[in-house]
Amino acid sequence: MNNQLWLVSDLLEITGGKLSGNHASQIFGFSIDSRTLQSGDCYFAIRGDRLDGHHFVENAFQNGASLAIVEESWKSSSVLDLDCNVLSVPDVVHAMENIGIAARNRVPDNGVVAVTGSVGKTTTKDMLNMALSACGPTHASVSSFNNHWGVPLTLARMARDTEFGVFEIGMNHPGEIAPLVKMVRPSIVIITGVEAVHIEYFEDTEQIAEAKSEIFTGVVHSGTAILNRDNSWYSYLFSKATNAGIDRIISFGSHSDADVRLLDVRIVDDRTDVVARVFGKNISYSIGAPGYHFAQNSLAVLAVCHVLNVDLVRAVSAFPELRARRGRGARELLKLDGGTAVLIDESYNANPVSMRAALATLALLKNSLNGRKIIVLGDMLELGQQAKEQHEDLIEAIETADVDRVYLCGPMMEHLWHNIPQNLRGSYSNNSAGLVDVIAETLLAEDVIMIKGSLGSNMKPIVDRLKQLPQELEIL
Known part of the structure; x- marks a missing residue:
């Protein structure tokens, strides 16, 4: 089956750039990451805030790229010597936009x-x-x-x-x-x-x-x-x-x-x-x-x-x-010594609405394992002047969720921590790193543990640490 999207000559016409190389290749996909690029893809060498895609053009061709679209000021003797297809344009992002518009048309x-x-x-x-x-x-x-x-x-x-x-x-x-x-x-x-x-x-x-x-x-x-x-x-x-x-x-x-x-x-x-x-x-x-x-x-x-x-x-x-994505509610069964526990991974993002939705879902969850319901929450970011109030207001959703232990981390979550009843308190830390080992030592067979926070709160290390505990891991 031929999944060709474009010919190199098509992209030359769309972008109005200058082409060097053997010119004959078909384009089967597009990528901005040389590491995940598939054979036959066109590689966009985008200059980002942290990385310059032009540094990875040679890697892209080594991974099978049919074409690289680069800024016209960029030169590489090693790539040119390979007679690879290189399309030079004034602005790579603008070229990508024009190709996208052409595809939409x-x-x-x-x-x-x-x-x-x-x-x-x-x-x-x-x-x-x-x-x-x-x-x-x-x-x-x-x-x-x-x-x-x-x-x-x-x-x-x-x-x-x-x-x-x-x-x-x-x-x-x-x-x-x-x-x-x-x-x-x-x-x-x-x-x-x-x-x-x-x-x-x-x-x-x-x-x-x-x-x-x-x-x-x-x-x-x-x-x-x-x-x-x-x-x-x-x-x-x-x-x-x-x-x-x-x-x-x-x-x-x-x-x-x-x-x-x-x-x-x-x-x-x-x-x-x-x-x-x-x-x-x-x-x-x-x-x-x-x-x-x-x-x-x-x-x-x-x-x-x-x-x-x-x-x-x-x-x-x-x-x-449908399955919830990793970091967005994915559930994994952790096989621990003495039994199993359920990990609910909500570590990718958090805001007041999604936090309440996750807690509401936890409230409806019937724990067939008969263990504790544990929540580990990190800061919700980008809330501006409402941050303190929005964190404090989570207390009602937490109480409704019928949880057994609460662990919090982050400067904003400290405001909520003061409202957590003593019988629900697990531990508080200024950052997620301070909870990694604490949570790992706390988790028992038959527990259900949910971990949620904004991406910038860096909750993933806690998730990763828990995944190191079991001998086996099963995606639910």
């Missing part, structure tokens, strides 16, 4: 979907990818490729026979979504919700809502906006979508007025059972990961499937295969 408009929101973007994108892949050729962002590099790179990788394209669009500052969505040009957009996330870079939550609403500016053919009816910013976003000329607005949530409404959700072992109503018709399905937030995200997927007129039963048949 080859695909029909009506199946292109863009997802943004303060929480749930990646999960919603993943669930959309699964559902639409069951119905036709689908292309989607990998991981969290949602920024000024990730979006054009994802576009560039899109094959011409794509029926459905799913793109995640993120932002940390005002004005970042608009240029990305204008490259993607979706016919359907989803805003999963607006919350006080990354608020350190904004004056208030309204400014975050304003920034999220930039996604409406790139919608083609007046299109469709899918909005969270349960979110406090629904009316604001509805107005913004209407003013942007969006023809159709669909709501989802548990609200009685939602077009796609959550009727029932139950956490059963390692899955979530859902009953929803899609424009008056009920549908039941299971999701292969536990959590109320998975049920909520699935409603937006149902809304997209309704707009695209795909078979809903076929679409949701993919959901049992």
Whole structure:
């Protein structure tokens, strides 16, 4: 099977650069990382804040690159001597954007979907990818490729026979979504919700809502906006979508007025059972990961499937295969001396909404191992002046979660520590390093332990230490 995306000559025409080398190669993919590059890929040598991709051009060719796109000022005698395909351009990122736009122009408009929101973007994108892949050729962002590099790179990788394209669009500052969505040009957009996330870079939550609403500016053919009816910013976003000329607005949530409404959700072992109503018709399905937030995200997927007129039963048949990602709720069974324990890895990210969602899921968890429920929480970052209050306010969610031990780390979590009842206190440390050995020595067979914090809180070493304890490890 030929998975060719482009010819080298195509990229020469798109970028207007200067080509040296043998010129004949086909392009089967694109990469910005020479370590993960596959044979036949085009390598973009991007100058980043920490690393300069030009230092790894030779590595890229050694790993099978068909072409390297470099800045025109770059020279390497060793690469040129190999007669490799090198395309020189004034700006590599701009060239990547142009290739992405060209790839987007080859695909029909009506199946292109863009997802943004303060929480749930990646999960919603993943669930959309699964559902639409069951119905036709689908292309989607990998991981969290949602920024000024990730979006054009994802576009560039899109094959011409794509029926459905799913793109995640993120932002940390005002004005970042608009240029990305204008490259993607979706016919359907989803805003999963607006919350006080990354608020350190904004004056208030309204400014975050304003920034999220930039996604409406790139919608083609007046299109469709899918909005969270349960979110406090629904009316604001509805107005913004209407003013942007969006023809159709669909709501989802548990609200009685939602077009796609959550009727029932139950956490059963390692899955979530859902009953929803899609424009008056009920549908039941299971999701292969536990959590109320998975049920909520699935409603937006149902809304997209309704707009695209795909078979809903076929679409949701993919959901049992969903698994939470590492660092985003993945569960692992640790086989310890004397029995087993369950590790819930939420170490990749945290904000007030996702923290409460994780604790709510833990509250619903029936520990079949009959051990303790332990939580290890690190700071939630980028909350600005609200940081102290937002950390202190977690106490109610912790008490509701019915946990047995609480371990906290980070300067902001100290504010919460003072509110933790004495009978729940495990230990507090100013940083995660101070808890690594403490947690490892604390964990017993039959315990369930959840570890969560912002990426900058560096909770992963605790996760890694626990994974060194068992003789065996099984992904649930």
